[in-house]
Amino acid sequence: MKLIFTKKAALVGLAMTLVISLSGCGGDGEVAPEPTAPPVSTEPTPEPAPASEPAPTAAASSEKPLTIAYSDWPGWVAWEIAIKKKWFEEEGVNVEFLWFDYVASMDAYVAGKVDAVCMTNGDALVTGATGKPSVGILVNDYSNGNDMVIAAPGIDSIEGLKGKKVGVEEGFVGHLLLLTGLQSKGLTAGDVEIVNTPTSETPQVLKSGAVSAICAWQPNSGQALKAVDGSSAVFTSADAPGIIYDLLYVDGANLTENREKWAKVVKVWYRVVDFLKNEDNVDEALGILAERVSVKPEEYEPFLEGTYILSLEEAMKVWEKTDGLGSVYGSSKVVDKFNVDYQVYEKPLAIDGYFDPSLTEALIKK
Amino acid sequence: MRSPKESWFAISRQLSPGRAAVLTAWSFLLPLSIWCVVSYVPFIWHPDVKLEVGSTGATVYTAGDHVGKDYFPTLLAGARDENAGIAEAAAAGEPIKGSSRDNVKLLRMVLPIAISNGVLTPADDTNDAAIYGVWRRLATGDLVMSSPALSEENLSVIRDNWAIMSAISETYDKSALEKQKLLSLIPQGKPANPVYLPAPHEVLIQGYKSWTEEPAEGRSSMGERLRSSIIVVFGGFLLAALVSLPLGIVAGSYDFFSKLTEPFLDFFRYMPAPSFATLLVAIFGAHQSPKLALVFIGTLPHLCLMITKTTRMLDPSLLEAAQTLGSKRFHLLRKVVVPGIVPAVYNDLRIALGWAWTWLVIAELIGVKSGLTEVIDTQGTRRNFDQVFPVIFLIGIIGFATDQFLAWLRPKLFRWTEPKAPGLMGRWFGGVQNWFEPVLVAYRKG
Numbered sequence: 001m002k003l004i005f006t007k008k009a010a011l012v013g014l015a016m017t018l019v020i021s022l023s024g025c026g027g028d029g030e031v032a033p034e035p036t037a038p039p040v041s042t043e044p045t046p047e048p049a050p051a052s053e054p055a056p057t058a059a060a061s062s063e064k065p066l067t068i069a070y071s072d073w074p075g076w077v078a079w080e081i082a083i084k085k086k087w088f089e090e091e092g093v094n095v096e097f098l099w100f101d102y103v104a105s106m107d108a109y110v111a112g113k114v115d116a117v118c119m120t121n122g123d124a125l126v127t128g129a130t131g132k133p134s135v136g137i138l139v140n141d142y143s144n145g146n147d148m149v150i151a152a153p154g155i156d157s158i159e160g161l162k163g164k165k166v167g168v169e170e171g172f173v174g175h176l177l178l179l180t181g182l183q184s185k186g187l188t189a190g191d192v193e194i195v196n197t198p199t200s201e202t203p204q205v206l207k208s209g210a211v212s213a214i215c216a217w218q219p220n221s222g223q224a225l226k227a228v229d230g231s232s233a234v235f236t237s238a239d240a241p242g243i244i245y246d247l248l249y250v251d252g253a254n255l256t257e258n259r260e261k262w263a264k265v266v267k268v269w270y271r272v273v274d275f276l277k278n279e280d281n282v283d284e285a286l287g288i289l290a291e292r293v294s295v296k297p298e299e300y301e302p303f304l305e306g307t308y309i310l311s312l313e314e315a316m317k318v319w320e321k322t323d324g325l326g327s328v329y330g331s332s333k334v335v336d337k338f339n340v341d342y343q344v345y346e347k348p349l350a351i352d353g354y355f356d357p358s359l360t361e362a363l364i365k366k
Numbered sequence: 367m368r369s370p371k372e373s374w375f376a377i378s379r380q381l382s383p384g385r386a387a388v389l390t391a392w393s394f395l396l397p398l399s400i401w402c403v404v405s406y407v408p409f410i411w412h413p414d415v416k417l418e419v420g421s422t423g424a425t426v427y428t429a430g431d432h433v434g435k436d437y438f439p440t441l442l443a444g445a446r447d448e449n450a451g452i453a454e455a456a457a458a459g460e461p462i463k464g465s466s467r468d469n470v471k472l473l474r475m476v477l478p479i480a481i482s483n484g485v486l487t488p489a490d491d492t493n494d495a496a497i498y499g500v501w502r503r504l505a506t507g508d509l510v511m512s513s514p515a516l517s518e519e520n521l522s523v524i525r526d527n528w529a530i531m532s533a534i535s536e537t538y539d540k541s542a543l544e545k546q547k548l549l550s551l552i553p554q555g556k557p558a559n560p561v562y563l564p565a566p567h568e569v570l571i572q573g574y575k576s577w578t579e580e581p582a583e584g585r586s587s588m589g590e591r592l593r594s595s596i597i598v599v600f601g602g603f604l605l606a607a608l609v610s611l612p613l614g615i616v617a618g619s620y621d622f623f624s625k626l627t628e629p630f631l632d633f634f635r636y637m638p639a640p641s642f643a644t645l646l647v648a649i650f651g652a653h654q655s656p657k658l659a660l661v662f663i664g665t666l667p668h669l670c671l672m673i674t675k676t677t678r679m680l681d682p683s684l685l686e687a688a689q690t691l692g693s694k695r696f697h698l699l700r701k702v703v704v705p706g707i708v709p710a711v712y713n714d715l716r717i718a719l720g721w722a723w724t725w726l727v728i729a730e731l732i733g734v735k736s737g738l739t740e741v742i743d744t745q746g747t748r749r750n751f752d753q754v755f756p757v758i759f760l761i762g763i764i765g766f767a768t769d770q771f772l773a774w775l776r777p778k779l780f781r782w783t784e785p786k787a788p789g790l791m792g793r794w795f796g797g798v799q800n801w802f803e804p805v806l807v808a809y810r811k812g
Contacts, residue, residue: 084583098652098734108733111648200747220747225425227749229437282467283492291582294748297491298471299426 065096069105074307075141076118093264116250122335129345134249145238146306148221151213153230164212167197174215181235218303242325319357405565416558429478464547498538564752573756595737602661603722610669618677639664643732652733660729669718709780
């Protein structure tokens, strides 16, 4: 006797599987955007049954979490320390961090799928002009060498790139760095040929020989240097300090509505800064950061030097409204002009609207 | 003996099941043996050096990293030059002052070799006191590394450093390490193939490790990833099937529906599904739903058109006969068309499921990267291909096993179609079923 499979049974099976799979993807609409994301999680594994949500702290359990998109820049990966150490729970604020590729994180913000996103000051302007404006509420760091233009072996200066192909994510921070570098040597955008390349793919693209140079930040730039023996950084953000600030940008409406919660997020950040600034914590911090981006801790260590994390006092200086690259306002002004000159967007933006230092200021007044 | 033996190469003749099984096994063994030969015969290829001792500096090379054979001497020269400078300063009586962190990093360079020799464990990675002890034992000859061994050059570096270190402190004392900059170990390594072609045993070991390792807090285990990927593939596929089945059947039966749907689907299928990625994230959010949707729109138009075509190929004489006997419209559809095409449609679905798997790796990259693809993507970018291959193989095995299972299931579902000899996996499934047979019979009786 053999197993009997009737068509009816097959149909019922099909229908049941469908119901299960449908319930797995259901609930992604406007009401509850994420199926079962734990309150603070980097890796939401959506599960078919939305019942298994672990209860966050009592105060925050019923509230919708603030959602923040972050990506592999060391200054943002540092949030991981607060996540791992459950400092948001301790502060009583329900935050969900979502891990993206950098450009994808900005796309998600523009699409309204997250409340806040970690961006550079320049890219916030680009995202604002072409998609959706945002308000920077905290400055994580400035890039101090981690953003690099890396040239293939045999090219040892940025002038050497003349007439060559360069792999870069068009219109974003790497592009800005490249153009700044070219300009510093009297060259222009027309002197190189841009090949639009996602930053996470740049190591492979340089290795393939399809381009003569790439623009990337750590950990991708380090990977590129290792992937291509004899390649070197011909221009880095350390050559133009203050051209790239890294911030947390929040949707304006959400900020107005949840001001107090965001103030708590800012407070948690400065706990992270204190932790990082203490030399005894280096090994622990490296372990957490390196794990997030799948790099070995000893490889990650130089990245911390290329990202200058700003202490609260240093951040207050950066928040001062002055010209020049020492201020986040001044830096953004430079970048804004740059973006207009190179037709990333058409008209200069009202930069002041992109910043709200008050949450950081409130901390220092306490 | 001249028994008339069947030739292995008879044109258009099926081989005996035994021979077929032998060849099926070889179809897997051949590529596998090529892989082994390239990996394990030392004089074939091996253009890289796989480091056992890394190097510090602006670009940190760790043990396990690969550098090109041509570049390796440059790396060596860099480390030797630096050491020469340090030694010179010390000989001149003005040793360079060190930073304790740099010296700690330097001491830890011995860690990977100590781990592979079983002297320390991976958990000792920041246990500087233990590492200090290893230096002492190496310098005094108390400890000799063998798998791999330290080069003579590195042993002499260790002895020179220990002379400095022991003068400062016999045991680990972080603040005392500041006194003098230590010499750096010199990179050493073995010939290896490029990172993108790890040896079979490396893939096996790493595959086992990633499956058994506890994931870091908040990250998914491989089991969870597999489940998430399967939901995307089967969810997207079943949704596509749910829409395609009725649509394809009516379009294949009535010209009205055919003209109403087919031209658009024909147009739509030429638009690459991944180009909708950003749009799908905007509509469905960043988690699983846009991924399911991508598999859905990637599979739907093809499947729909295939089912339409299959429906059209139904033997017209069946329809004529039924009409002659007075069958009408829905009755005709339900009692003649559907049963007539179901076996062929089943095959269409099998093919479409294969497509769903190919869409998976694109789908899981949109929004928040997830599932098995995240491993392929992240570890691939970090050039850890020994972690990528197990995942690729896993996808292959699941896809293959599912297909073989469905192929085996087909004659059970559609007994009226002609029987076909089952494949290797089909026989295996058959074997499993036979084994369970007495249990099932007992169960039904009970």
